[in-house]
Amino acid sequence: MHLKIRHRTEYRYETPVRYSIQELRLTPPQVEGQCVDQWKVSTPIKASTSHDVFGNLCSVFAQESAYTSMMIEAEGEVHTQDAYEFIDAPKAVSPYHLLQQTNLTEPSAEMLEFFAASLPQKNTIEEVLKLAKAVQEAILYFPGQTNFATTAAQSFIMKSGVCQDHAHIMLGLCRASGIPARYVSGYFFAEESPNLASHAWIDFCLDIDKGIWISVDITHACLIDARHIRLAIGRDYYSAAPVKGVRSGGGGEALSASISIAKII
Structure with missing residues (x-):
């Protein structure tokens, strides 16, 4: 199958977040059964990328300026076939x-x-x-x-x-x-x-x-x-985890996540 995927994660906070670090594992690997045609991860500020101990592509970014909302988005196209x-x-x-x-x-x-x-x-x-x-x-x-x-x-x-x-x-x-x-x-x-x-x-x-x-x-x-x-x-x-992080400040948190997957004919 040829699939188009869009994954959006949005955080909103009661009071300003003073500092936070986010760690993302949102990039599909090129492995048996899946071929990633294109993929992009959008973050509020530039993230650094590296592979973790399990070989996952990991993106990390730290925000040092106060904010009350944050959006992370991943989208792209993947070809898949049966493989286990x-x-x-x-x-x-x-x-x-x-x-x-x-x-x-x-x-x-x-x-x-x-x-x-x-x-x-x-x-x-x-x-x-x-x-x-x-x-x-x-x-x-x-x-x-x-x-x-x-x-x-x-x-x-x-x-x-x-x-x-x-x-x-x-x-x-x-x-x-x-x-x-x-x-x-x-x-x-x-x-x-x-x-x-x-x-x-x-x-x-x-x-x-x-x-x-x-x-x-x-x-x-x-x-x-x-x-x-x-x-x-x-x-x-x-x-x-696709998205995880730690923060200082912010008070209560409201998380909104949406994922859409569509088959491309």
Whole structure:
């Protein structure tokens, strides 16, 4: 598919922000299954770019003048095709590092007991997809009940969440089963479900020695395909977040985010 994507994030504050630093992972990489034709990230002031430890293109900018609103926009065109297998670059983070739990992924004893019958007994696509289906069926997709700081254990207690929560629960269960797994942030094209445009899923390591990873969409309990556009990878949401930052001042914050994805004929 040939897709045109526009992602706009706007912040408004009650009082002037005195100082802030923003870190963006809003540029899709050139990887198997996706070819980025053109892409532009617009920020209030010029950003510096570099690659982080996971190989994501990261843009950073600091604002030292007071402001009460800020706009960040990313847009471009991407060609996609079905692909769910990815091979690490030579200097990639070791899969063993991605066996470590984080605060967002740490499974509770209750979670492990609940999913015990579905935990992978061996590292295969079939076994991991079986677990994905179990998570999808147990955790109702319900926007608005969780946020970026909700942990896998908290989402499990509520038995509801969104794609981010599905991914965190899946990461925790895979890692507890001895399978390296990483968080993937990105976009999902579905004309009938525009609320899924901002999306998240996981990669699990099929072959540690060869650095072969398989992408699984937990919310749809399937391997990813041409509908998925990758942005960044990390240990959890926090290390792969499209937009994050810290600020001094500003008081209350109102965040408005919109994503449009259109198929170009």
